[in-house]
Amino acid sequence: MGRLPVKKPATASAKTPATALDRGVLPTLLGYMLRRAQSAVFVDFAATFQAAGAALTPGEFGLLILVARNTGLSQMALARALGIDRSTLVPILDRLQARSLLVRRRSPTDGRTHALELTSAGTKALARFAVLVRVHEKRIASRLSTAETQMLIDLLEKVRAGARSI
Amino acid sequence: MGRLPVKKPATASAKTPATALDRGVLPTLLGYMLRRAQSAVFVDFAATFQAAGAALTPGEFGLLILVARNTGLSQMALARALGIDRSTLVPILDRLQARSLLVRRRSPTDGRTHALELTSAGTKALARFAVLVRVHEKRIASRLSTAETQMLIDLLEKVRAGARSI
DNA sequence: CGAATTTGTTTGCTCCCCAAACAATCTCCG
DNA sequence: CGGAGATTGTTTGGGGAGCAAACAAATTCG
Incomplete structure (x- = not known):
């Protein structure tokens, strides 16, 4: 998904009266509502970080947490935990390593793997x-009670x- | 996201005993759980269509519904409804048009816009x-009661x- | 030891997304 | 009416996410 989707000014289109289209069955579909919520949450995440002058995606945050809590993790194990292909992980780690947030250390026990760890x-x-x-x-939970959030x-x-996983 | 993420055989890795890593705070985060659910739902969607010999993404389905329920829609209005940039929409419509699912008709009232409609x-x-x-x-709702799904x-x-929209 | 497997990487492909620039068209104001 | 400004769809350029296949290095297992 695009990064930092900042809305444009959009000089209040006069022609299209924002008639609110007919969405048919879509609002009754779990998958659709899930996608919409997820998309809005992603935007909020990006906006929150941008406002703080930090740059991070939700995926990168999850990755960092996993590495922090499982120091010495291999890339294969991390990819499995993230549910992505090991080849997909490579450029992501490259970026985080370029930002000096983590390092790929050589594993002493298995020469094939990298032991991932956060830098200080x-x-x-x-x-x-x-x-x-x-x-x-x-x-994002501001309109929900604590009980609703947990539910x-x-x-x-x-x-x-x-959902079936294959 | 990749299309049709079919899991590989993955000969039951003997080395990694699937120790189930420590996910820290992640399972308590709404954003994280939302992302995971959405991802699983996407996979299920793809698998369902693949099993039926059809090919469609959730996004394409939503688009088709919108066009069906709002015949003559312009690309700009559609992009706005989908929450994507108008330039992003172009290749998507190209593909659906190449599959003869919809057409870009010339609008009789506004020469700049295309009137989108489904083919028969x-x-x-x-x-x-x-x-x-x-x-x-x-x-995807199989583990939920009707009331739970609605909730x-x-x-x-x-x-x-x-979520804040900027 | 040698064959098979695992790991990380590279390359190639597809897809989604945005921003900026552009031509065609429409709108609106002088 | 006519031109300036806005809108629409497209193209181009750039970035990220994802997978599959091929490969070298290293480990494991027969």
């Missing part, structure tokens, strides 16, 4: 990022489990 | 697609509304 700068940055994520989470999380997990 | 083949195909979507929706949809809408 990476650890510090992650702490900052976590604060921003908390702000972001608070906003939503549980329902989402049930959806994930119900 | 497009209308027929969409009816087939809608059946597949119903199957797909049934599966989930409502909660997702609240999340979308709570």
